[in-house]
Amino acid sequence: MLSMTKYGCEPGHSTVTPARLRGWGAGVIVFGLGAALAAGAMPAIANEVNAPTVATPWAAGTALPATGLSSQTVGFHANQPVALDQAALPKHAANRVIVDVTTFGADPTGVKDSAKAVNDAILHAKSLHKPTTILFPCGVYSMYPENAPKRELYVSNTVGADPNYKTKSIGLLIEDMEDVIVEGMGSQLTFHGSQTEFANIRSTDVTIQNLDTDWYAAGTLDLPVVGSGVADGFGYRDIQVPVGVNVAINGATATFNGENSPATGLPYWTHAPSGATGGHNQTRDLATGQTLRTGVQLWNNSRAVTDLGNGVYRVSYNNAADPGGTGKAYEIRKTTRDTPGGLIWESQRTALKNMKLHYLHGFGIVGQFSKDVALDAITLRTDFGTGRQTAAFADFIQMSGIAGKVQITNSLFDNPHDDPINIHGTYVEVKAVDRAAKTVTLQYMHNETAGFPQFYAGDELRFVKKATMLPEGATTFKVASVDGPTGKDSTKNLTQMTVTLDGELPTNLAASQFVAENLTYTPEVYIAGNTFQSVPTRGILVTTPREVLIERNVFDQMGMASIYISADAASWYESSGVDNVNIRNNVFDRPSTGSATIFVDPTNSQSEAGKAVHHGINIAGNRFSVLPGGQLVSAKSVSGLDFTANTVNHYAPTNPVSVSSSKALFNFSSSADIDIAGNTYEKGFNLRANTSGMDAAEVRGTPDAIVNNGDNITPLGNPASPLATGMGWVREDVSKWTAVDKNTVTLKAGSSGLWATQNAAVNILRQNAPLVGDATMVVKMSGATASQYEEAGLILYSDDDNYVALQRKHANGSPVLALVTETGGSPNENTKVAAPAAADVWLKLVRAGNQYTASYSTDNVTFTTIGTVTNATVTNGKTGILAVGASSANAPFTFTDLLVNTVAQPFFEQVNAPEPAKLVAGLAAPVWTGVQFAAPSSPLAALASVPAATKSVSTKFTAADASTGLQVQFNDKVATAGSGGAYTFNLMPGANVVQVQTMGSDGVSSQTYRWVISRQGALNKPGANLVCAPVVVPTTPPATVPPTTAPPTTVAPTTAPPTLPPVTTAPPTTTSPSVTPPATTAPATVAPSGSVDAETVSAGGELTVTGKNFKPGTTATFTLHSNPVVLGTAVVAADGTVSLTATVPANALAGAHTVVITGTGINGEAAKVSIAVTVAGGTATGEATTAAATTAAAAADDLASTGASGSVVGGLAVALVLGGLVLFWTTRRRAANH
Known part of the structure; x- marks a missing residue:
């Protein structure tokens, strides 16, 4: 299978320009599609329906020992990714129709709004009723909300029933479709305003892959502090504002505005100074990576704001002290979750694969009452070079009521404003009981969740008592009927529903004392191979009664619990109790000290003897690297919890051990059947288990020397100065x-x-x-x-x-x-x-x-x-x-x-000189070229600033102990040393992160070093790092390939692509998110001309069409009229000629026709050339011209649709590959001689 990035886009330092796209984009697409088609199908992460059956069922990764767990073996940067359960992925046919969005007017240069064109392409694909691949030729596409499709939708955990936000704009809407692949080829969709980036609604077997997204002006305002000090007797901070943000200085403060809507002329959003102090805002320490929820004190005691250029503004203060903050990023947002970032609703088998989602607005990706959802190889992090740090307005992924299986694998989660992953159902409270009718009235209780169906006929319902969070008896019910919210309109009550059940209601069932949950929509969960970093909240929240496996993940610097298991019928009303959770082979680096690393905390206010809310939690083979005051497990109302074969060490370990902690490592309440055995602990921990509301003997920790309700702090063995008496x-x-x-x-x-x-x-x-x-x-x-x-x-x-x-x-x-x-x-x-x-x-x-x-x-x-x-x-x-x-x-x-x-009162009895502590698995101090670091921000983190002229820095990394292994990462990608072992890092504008993670010979001791280099100068626009480039570049032209393009991969529909309305043909006038075409000098005007190799051609025969005096490097389109059929496209050669050999459709009418070449003249203006041709033979009846007839014709004959069907796949494959290679070679040769 050919990776789309190999013939689409790859990251780099250049901006995608129209000239670059025209110069070799056609070769990229032709070669790539040809290679993929030759392989049998477009690339897809899912099963083909006609593929051989897998003989053995999927199984999770083999359990690993706790020793040796590192970034090389687990997490996003691991050498080997984890495997998904293929049975729960979309199933795609091998024979597919390809629909190219650019045929409908989508603009891969980003100059024009592509929202309507993309939707038109999707609607056309839908009309074909065939397995379809919707193709985005590599580029940057601008997506404005004004012409995006609109739907009234109600989404879990967002704005509830608030009518102000009921209508959602959706950039990429797959609705009521089957077997769809959205193939991005490495493209980026750049969004504007407020939108849901993509939605999959009532659809089956949908994959979105190789498609990145970002926002031109994200709704969260990120302000990196690039300097601070004292000037003219006043303290100051210098902040840098990302591209797309307009600044209105108001004396001592400033207001930040997003770009203006092209429809209203008003900003899409505004951040007034008063919004900075809200406690929901965040501050990220770029040096250490730690993110904290905190009010931003940017305007406290400020006196003036000055524009210094390059997006840098100086905020000065009334006192003479340096206010500090250099190397911090202030993150300011509002609290209304107006729209989900992505939505999967009432759909089956949905997959997202190999995507970079640089910002999710409003809320995260919401899966809602769907079956089988997979996210694999997703990078959720801002794009380096933009100066932005916030990757999500709130959560990253929220699965609310999912059946089947949820798989989240091989992904990176960095710096959201809420939890990275939350998987749950919804408790709805019983408000009325009608025993005679066997009906209950149920109500959504949280203000952010309402308006969508919570039950469907045939679903399994269970009642739970709020006080105990225990099921009401062993009986569950089948839903006979539901009268309630629809999720797509407000004609019914949005917060209440009446549910009719198949049996007699429980005797104790009473209003306001019970809640109901949907057991049908509770998933199996597989979360593996991910890295969670710089998170101010929890890492994973999961509550489902089905099997949960959380393995081979890295959790680094969680602000709260790394894994949180609740069951909540008091606040968020998120269900359910768990019955089988396995947490194994994970790395927990510097977890929060304000919460236990693994926190089990249902909201029950009462307990029943011999009963628990949660069951079967197994924590095995993990590595915990803990800060002083950290706690491993705190669990309430659990029956059956095992903590075995884990290693527990101090974060940034030293020899001799230099850290001691008096915090009990374990805490249990109202629980039973707890086993703690076979674990290893470094010196200095308190091997204590606190218990309450239970028999302390239920905690069996003797094999590990765990003392119930008593201290057991293992001595360090290196006494320092003894304290004074008292x-x-x-x-x-x-x-x-x-x-x-x-x-x-x-x-x-x-x-x-x-x-x-x-x-x-x-x-x-x-x-x-x-x-x-x-x-x-x-x-x-x-x-x-x-x-x-x-x-x-x-x-x-x-x-x-x-x-x-x-x-x-x-x-x-x-x-x-x-x-x-x-x-x-x-x-x-x-x-x-x-x-x-x-x-x-x-x-x-x-x-x-x-x-x-x-x-x-x-x-x-x-x-x-x-x-x-x-x-x-x-x-x-x-x-x-x-x-x-x-x-x-x-x-x-x-x-x-x-x-x-x-x-x-003296502090010490005497003062001794203790043995100096040295880092275990440490690095020798690196010598840097191109940058000088000041004193470290912490022992393992350093920050430096370099001028814009510094394009790269370099160094070598050497372990202090030869037996220590290391992995080097640069801007969240694994880096490779060059010749001589030196690493060279090509810098982006703004903060660049070099991180080295080590692993000692003991397989436990690990260090995380971090160097942050802030490069001064103007920040990048979103999409600036995208470079469309082929990988295969022949050094000599293939001798057997003629210098023409291959036959087209797509054929236009029988109606012309839609024309965008004027309001969407350009970006807002107040900002400049567009990509500017390069300036060119127009040559002397010579009119284009054209010819054919034969004036008469048989239907189904070949015809060679040649044009002259077109602009070199541009793409020309060849169309057969009168009922237009696109024969193909070709790139204009350096001498201004362009040629295409194509097959005339076998169903073309006999008689006179015209071949039209459309493209760009050598003067840069649009040009069109018409050449007469006669078709001999052909069909006896005319082609369909009405809308209904057009659809019928498309279904009957793929050549009448925008797309090459599987019936022509084999015939096109070789020609596409060869034609693509010629285009690659000729284009790269021209570039080399340019």
Whole structure:
């Protein structure tokens, strides 16, 4: 099978231009189609219906040992991809009609709007009622919403029943069709405005492949900070705005507008300054890759905005401090999920294959009440060079009510604004019960889900009690009838449905106490070979009672749980309980410390003895590389959970081990039958399992030395300076503290904090005994916050949810001194003042009863009061210090002379020099050419900026230990070393990422190094990296091939392709998303002419047509009239001649005809030449001319349709290959001599 990228498009650094497409695009298409047809069919990921039956059924990958799991063996970058279950993929016939979208006016240069032309091509394909391949010749196609098809649709997890968004514009709409392949040939669809990129509705056996998508001006605004500092006495940040975004400066702030609609003249979207502070926004640290949900403090205390050119704007501030932020990307969006990014609804066997989806607007790809959905080799990441970072407005993939099997494989998920994958059903609440009629009234409960059918006649329904989340008895029901939402109109109630069942309703069934779920539409799930990175939320959410296998994935820097299993009838109403989940051979790198890595948390408020919501969860053979404060598993209401044969190590491991964590590795509640055995753990973990609401004996962890409800922290074996009597650590991380003397310690920020549910702050150094009565605490702190959410100071600590602290807080660029109080996990930091400029500050905290007063001094003489708070939960608090908060700067803070009631409290008994810790499986420091890196942002991450003139950088990577293996990635692709072992990286504008992942000889120790090079200068437009280029380039012309093009692969319909209305023939006037044709000098005007090799030709015979004085490198089209039939196309030679040998249709009428050559004259203007010809023989009756007759004729004779049928496939294949090779050679030869 021939990969489409081999004869379509490949990534590069050049823009697709009309000249380039005309110069060799025809050769690409002719050769590619010929090679594919010669192989038997167009490339497809699915089964051919006439292919031999596979003798053995599909089986998942062989289980691997936990040792040796790395980016080379698992995940998106693995050497070997995982295999899909072919039985659940679309089935495609070998004999197919090919419909070329450009025949209908689609523009592969991106200059014109192609939305209507693409839809016309699809409608024509639909009218043929045959297996069809819809072909996009390689290029960039602009897709505007104004002329895209419209449908009233209601989609799960989006806008519910909101009438303001009921009508969706859909760029690529496959509707009520069978056996369709959408073949992109590496093309990119560039979308504008608000649209669903593609939808597959009520269709069967549909594959979309080799087709990339992006947005000219994405609705999420990404603003990379390319510099910060102080100029003219004012701090500033320099932000760079992506192409397609217009900036309106409003004094101290600015408003960002999307491109203008060509229909209304108004922006498609607007981001006002007030929208930046919303907590749903995000900040991505480009150096480390970590993404956090947080308000963007871009406009806090701003004073002016200045346009510096190249899309760079300087925001200056009223204070004289450097606000920081260089290397961060601010990501600002709205909250309304107005349309899904893609939709699969009421369809069977749908597959997406080999696609790069650079941005999904509104929501992700939604599968809704369909059967068998597969996504394979999908890259969900922004395009490098555009400066954008957000790849999805919300989720990436949401499967809501799927039957059959869901397969998500060999894909990359990077930086969405919500969960990458969520697979679930929907609980609808019982609102009324009619026992006599055997009917129930059910209601959608979440405001974002409504309007589509939840049940169909014949489906299996089950009732679940909300309080316990347990099924109501063992009985399920068949649905007899449904009266409710249709999913495509608002004539019925959008939130309620009446369902009639086949049996007597349960006795206990009552309104508002029960929910119903559809068991028919619950899938088997296979998620394998994927990489999830820089995710601020969960990685995978899955709830289905059928088999789930999650294997060979890489999870890196999840902001919440890597895998989350819920069953929710209280908030999102997402079903169901799980019965068979296998999580094996995955890598969990630096998972969140704010949540367990694998989190099982149904919403039941009550439990029943001997019963559980979830069953059968097996976690085996995984590698966990955990940060201090991380937890492996937290599970509620599970019966039967095994945790076996896993390896547990520290992230960025060292020798000797330098990290210790007091967090229990396991937590279970209301669960039973838990086995923990056969795992390996590095030193420094707390081998503890907490239990609640259950018999602790249900957790069997003795083989692993797990202690139920008691600490078992394995010692590090390399004692550092011993603490003074009466002092102790909370979650010690020895890599982040240094003993200076007995009374002085330096702590580094950079870990999670204590705020609300974070509860993972490391190195809280506090007294062991509670502070009694009224008291005064003072400490000197040296050092200022540097970035993000660093915070450091004095604390009275009871536990993670109850404390009072006086802290320096960076507040994401607005530094303050804040008196923080938290009670029962509810924090408040409103008592604060601006942070002083001085690096040294004395912090004082005074307790009087339940009141706490904070003050500070810069000289330890005069103290300034900050304020007073009340907190009754810290009467047993312990005096201490801390430096924490999310940050990549690891800013140090030095604490000296802690006084409690004027009595000095030393930190250390004595100061020892510990053995220095070295990274295991580390790299020798690389020497770079073309770039100089400053101090690392973290031990494993560095950031640098280079001028626009720097096109490439290079280096070598050498493991410190020869037994260490490594994989080098550049911009999320595996890189290969050149001669001598050096790597050369060709830079895009904006951030470029070099990442090296190592694996030690022990098969467990691994490091992830990251270097980010930001290249200055103007950012790229979407699609700029697309280059259409053939792979096969003969060095000499084939001697046996005549210098003409092969017969056409497609034949035009009997009616002309549609003409686009004026509003869509050009992009908006206020922006420039189009590709500009290259300037040319027109030669002297000579009229084109033409001739034929014979004035008379028999029907079914060959005819050679030659044109002269056409523009070299352009494509000419040859059409036989009067009822037009396209004979083919050919590329004009360097001397202005163009020739085509074609077969006259066997059903052509006898008599006089005209051959018309249409193309471009040598003056660059459209040209047309007509040549008379007589057809002898032929049919005795005329061709169909009415619409109905045209369809009938198309069905009867493929030559009357736009497309070559399977009956001519074999005859065209050789000619297509040979003709394509000639076009490749002649075109490349011209290019070489240009």
